[in-house]
Amino acid sequence: MARSSSGIVAGLTVAALAAIGFLGYQASATAPAHPQKAVAQTPSPAPSASGAAKADPAKPVAVPAGSGTGMRVVYSIGLKRVWLVDAAGQEPKSFTVMPSTVHPAPGSYTVGNRTGTVTGSDGVPIEHVVRFASTQGITVGFSARVDNTLPEPDPGKKTGGVRMTRTDGDAMWAFATIGTKVVVVS
Structure with missing residues (x-):
């Protein structure tokens, strides 16, 4: 047995x-092939005072009205979101971002400078820097932290880096070449 x-x-x-x-x-x-560290999630905007329901994450977020026409990057400071709008009328790529402590005024700007990799004004390594504005003596641009995190910026420092994930930074880098229009809305 x-x-x-x-x-x-x-x-x-x-x-x-x-x-x-x-x-x-x-x-x-x-x-x-290249695992990435977890990315801190950006909280969703709170429902408005009118009690509007939370947006369905499966549905695309509409490009803000009044943001112009044609190929452009649209950056909403209040929604903490960017849209890459092409001229062909395809559904724009949209993603959340972490705004910096210094914001450009709402309006139209142009990408004037790009850098592959550099140390950010907050002292961290960043990549795919797409600069489009300057305010309060601070240059404002989109970038991704090399460590792929999205922490809240230090409110005690004046910085102009609008941060995104590395994947979204890759998309921004490919889309926003020198001369591309950037529309900033509230």
Whole structure:
């Protein structure tokens, strides 16, 4: 009896190890080539005083009215959101951002300068810097932290970096070349 039950246990152990090995292989086959650190989530804007329902995350967020026409980057300070609007009328790419402590006035600007990698005014390594405005002596631009985090900016420092994830920074870099219009809305 001991001999047959030990054979069953050994068979079950082999089957369990094979299943674990197969599941491990499946997991490694679908893992990203370059895993990124978790990104701090930007809180969603609170519903308005009128009690409007929270936006459905599955539905695209509409480009703000009055933000112009044609190819442009639209940056809403209040919504903490950017839209990359092309001239072909396709659904714009939109994503949340972490605004800096210094904001440009609402209006139309132009991308005037770009830098691949640099240290930000807050002392952290950043990439895909797309500069478009200057206010209070501070240059304002879009960028992504190399560590892929989106912390709240230090309110005691005057900084102009509008931060986004590295993936969104890649999209901004490809879209917003020198001369691209940037429309800032409240």
